[in-house]
Amino acid sequence: MGLGGVSTYLAHLANGLAERHRVILFDQYPYVSDYKAVSFLSTKVVRESVLNRPWCDRINWAVAGALSKSGISVHHWENSRKRYFLKVLRKYHVDVITSFDKYSDKLVLEAVGGSIPLVLSLHGSYDISEYAKLTDEEIKLYEPLFRQVKAVVYKSACNIRVLDHYQDLHNILTVKRIFHGFTAVPPKGDPAAYRKQLGIPQDAFVFVMVARGVPEKGWKEAMDAFLSAAATSGLNTHFVAIGGSEHLNELKQAYAGEDRIHFTGFVEHPLEWINACDAGVLPTYARTENFTFSVVEYLFCGKPAIASDHGEISTTLDAGEGKAGILVPNKDGKPDVAGFTAAMMAYLTDPVLYRQHRSLTGKAFGKFDSKRAVEAYEAVFRMVTAGGKAGD
Secondary structure, three states: OOOOHHHHHHHHHHHHHOOOOOOEEEOOOHHHOOHHHHHHOOOOOEEEOHHHOHHHHHHHHHHHHHHHHHOOOOOHHHHHHHHHHHHHHHHHOOOOEEEOOHHHHHHHHHHHOOOOOEEEEEOOOOOOOOOOOOOHHHHHHHHHHHOOOOEEEEOOHHHOHHHHHOOOOOOOOEEEEOOOOEOOOOOOOOHHHHHHHHOOOOOOEEEEEEOOOOHHHOHHHHHHHHHHHHHHHOOOEEEEEEOOOHHHHHHHHHOOOOOOEEEEEOOOOHHHHHHOOOEEEEOOOOOOOOOOHHHHHHHHOOOOEEEEOOOOHHHHHEOOOOEOEEEEOOEOOEOOHHHHHHHHHHHHHOHHHHHHHHHOHHHHHHHHEHHHHHHHHHHHHHHHHHOOOOOO
């Protein structure tokens, strides 16, 4: 649960599945779990982790350290987690497992082998693209996993190119593309009240950015582009940064003199803040960017997005008859600040364009309907538990 956008997706999917099934979420490394994603989990989802027996985990950690220093074993701690995972499987009589990252994939394979059907949900872990490449050693290392798995779910073509390196994967019954499912309560707070908290005038045009607080999401580039657009246009405009991290704290100090850039820090319900703004921004250059929940959240709130033409963001914004936002190509692998400035200027000075893009947000969001994603996963689970054939 500490994987950024993947954790959020997992939480949305678990909540949807839990309406009709018993869902057990095994959190492999709960000490670094994403608080936002964990807090979003429905009470119907059973969360299992070593935090349920912290004293035992502390003892195993200490024993592992002592054994490692003695040169006897370096795997005691991981083996203890595998044993606990098997205990959880027996306790709940689990029918099917779906795993969301290569580290949990490894745990499942080593602990279970092929005794319970395994569905891999591939994201950025095995990506092969212009930004990521797997070594020959990695290809060989992952082969036992892909020869045990019963089905593969993916979001982007780069997620599954690793399969091209293996012959005769007859064990895989289906390889299916399923878009993110998104469930959330529509924001109900008064947008005016949220603006008032930050001292933003009600008639201002407000850009907002929500993302993990790491440089690769393009926080600095977004702020620099905003300041340039604000200075050039001379219009009443503000920028709201939603998130908490050391990087954002550093930016808060660096832009302390800019009274039109506002830092909220970590907030429990970012949708309420997004709803109080006019357009989302995401100048990301993260190498494993595929579909990003930031842009999906913007669309859910009816806000068009100005974002990097990177990963699957173009597909995310696609409304069939156009894009619910403006795509800005990265330049030499980094966000094009001038391009983002021009895009912001377009929304500030062309209200017709802005309203047109805003009107497409609902259609663009439709592909991320949670019910559709849950039903697609259910079909895959039925296939693997029944031992169906590809195409069933």
